[in-house]
Structure formats: structure tokens, C-alpha cells
Amino acid sequence: MSVANGKVSQLAAELSRRLATDKRYKILEAVMRRYDYRSHGLIEVLHAAQDSFGYLDEPTLYHIAAKLHLPLSKVLGVATFYNYFTLKPQGKHTCVVCLGTACYIKGGDRIVEAVQQRYHVKPGATTPDGELSLLIVRCVGSCSAAPVALFDGVLGTHLDADTALQRVAAMLREGLPEQSNGKTPVQEVER
């Protein structure tokens, strides 16, 4: 963007620093090139960025908007419309609890409450030590196994508060998950 503006030049400076040092932007570049930098590739490009960085921050959104020739507000609008994308860094581990209709009826809310109380973390937030993020989604498509949750992307079925807490504890003990990029099989689920 060639508009002279304090905020934009700050973003541009931060971005050029990152482009020179952070190899993940090269992966992002390859994805954008695959879509020929066309605007209809926006959601795929946001996916790629979310997978590489674990979250989408301002310099990255600015970079994507500039490369695809899209309005800044539109890129931010799309990134905040889909629950899959997050603007804040996630914890090392994620516990994604389903509160879709089936899971809710089967007690998904009790799992959320148990994790919330044990680890002092609100839904959508990360513990202060950056170890655990607690997220809520609406339906992961496994209603017959309700209530379900995803522990670092691995599905746990027929859970209750106790088994869910055991899974979270086991996940935190294991250290870094195999998929450390924050990617989960949950795609664009509704808030």
C-alpha cells in the first residue's frame, strides 16, 4: 500500500523485518503464488497463514491484504468471521470442546466448566504460562460420539468432566504435540 500513514509504515517496517528473517513467510508466499495472488484465494491463504503461525496478527493480515490487493478491513472481516481463525497466539496445547446441540445435551458444558475451573482459563483464552488454550466450537461432525473434544487435534469421545480432565493432564505432560502449528481438523466451525 502506498498510502503515507504512521500506522501503516510501522506495519510495513515490522513486516520487512520478518520477511527477511522468518522463513514461514516463504511458505505463505508459495500459497499466494499458487492462487496467482487473486482475491478469491483469500480464505485458503488465511488458512495457510493460520497453520504456519498459529494465529493471524496485524502485520500478517496487512501482508496478505497488500499481496492480494484487497481492502484491509475486508481481510480483517473475513479473518474474524470464521471461528477457525484467531488473532491471538494460542497456547502450546489446545483443548477444543464441542458445544454443538448433541454435545451440549450430553453435558459438553460440564467439560468446559471443569477445564475452566481446574486451569483457571476462560473459553477462548490461554493460560498465563502459555501452556493451554481452551476453545469452544459448534459441532465437529462426530455427534454420535457426544460429548466430544479435541486434545491437540486428537478426538476424545463419550467424555465426561473427569475423563476430559485426564486427557488434558496427559496432553500437558506429553510436551509438544506432533502437530505444533496449532492446526486442528476443525474447519470453519460456527461460533
Added chain:
Amino acid sequence: MARTLTINGQMVSARDEDTILRAAQDAGIHIPVLCHLDGLSDVGACRFCLVEVAGSNRLLPACTTRIQEGMVVQTDTEQLRNYRRHLIELLFAERNHVCAVCVANGNCEMQSLAIQLGMTHSRYDYMFPSLGVDLSHERFGLDHNRCIMCTRCVRACDEIEGAHTLDVFGRGAKARIVTDLGMPWGESPTCTSCGKCVMACPTGALFKQGSTVAEMTRDRSKLNFLKTAREERKWIV
């Protein structure tokens, strides 16, 4: 090509590409609207223009439904009046709409619509969300408390001015109008300060700085004037 349809028992002639709303307006039949504004594209967001169409088991938005030959439309039935009353009451309950202290008092489309629909109070509990006011722009202000998310400002900015400074952040009850990457309006790198969003706003959400209660008037027809001038090279004053 001309088509003939029936609206409220009246035979109406309209162009093939017309919407039900356009055909009704041309025939002098009033359909209440909030998110529609002449000169902007239609999105069917506010649902006030829902009408009954014979043969359809659901209500259709007049602003985005094309006419068909022989269509039979009802725009003002008991059912529709009832739904519209609920809609306007929900709008009032959703954010902090206090006409007595609003810059747009007396010049507000939402207020006029409430009066027109005979609303005296809201049957729904007010949500009283805690929302901010962006006064960082040197000439204009954005009060989220009075915004109804009709997206007229977003469309005016994108379609008429072309800057696309404004868009919608988030979704559902948490949705907000946002400038660029969420920076204060006054720091926007793309805003041209043209004021088209302010012209488009149906309520007091967008206003000129310095206006006090009931002082905020605006000429919403300017947007259609601009669109006709730019696209058809016709200056209709």
C-alpha cells in the same frame, strides 16, 4: 421487457430486472426498509421488507427478490405487521438506543420506522451492551451504541467512494463496524474523509463532530445522485 404482477390486489407493470421493492415503489406502494438505500446494492439484512408471495411457503425480502410474470404479492398483512413490530423491538433492545439524547433524534430512519409501525415499547429486555464511541476522526464520529449493522456505510464506502475503509468485524451479536485493521478511524490509511458513510447511516451511529441532540441532518439522496452521475453520466439534481 415489461412484466405484470399483482401487489396488494393492484395490477403493476415492471421491468424484467426489477425487484419487488422497486416495482412497488414505482407503483407508489410503500414497503418499509432499513438496510436498503437508493444508489447502494441490496443485501437483505434488515428483513423489514419481507413480503408474502403466493405459492411460496416462506417470506421473501422484497429488496433482493426479482419479479416474475403473474406474481401475487402482499406487503401489508397482519402477519407481516406483527413480524415487523418484533423486528423493530429487537433492534431497540440489541444496543443502546436513547432517542432523547441522540444526535439523529427527529432525523432517524429507525425512529421513523418505529413510529410508523406503532411501537410504544420493546417487549424484549434491553441488552445494554458496553460499547465504545470512536471520535478519533477530525470531522466525523462513530457511535457503536446506535449502530444497527445495516452495512449501508460499508457499501457506500466500497461501492460509491471505492475506498472500502469500513467493513464488519466478527459475527452475530459481537459484530461491529471496523475501520481498516481495527485502528482508530482518525488513523485510517485509506479513509478519504468523504463523508459518504455519514450520509448513508439511517441512525445516529455516524455523525458530524460537533452536532448535538437532534442536530444531525443528512442528505441520503446524494449517494444515488453520485451513482447515476458516475455510471450513467447523468446529473439529476
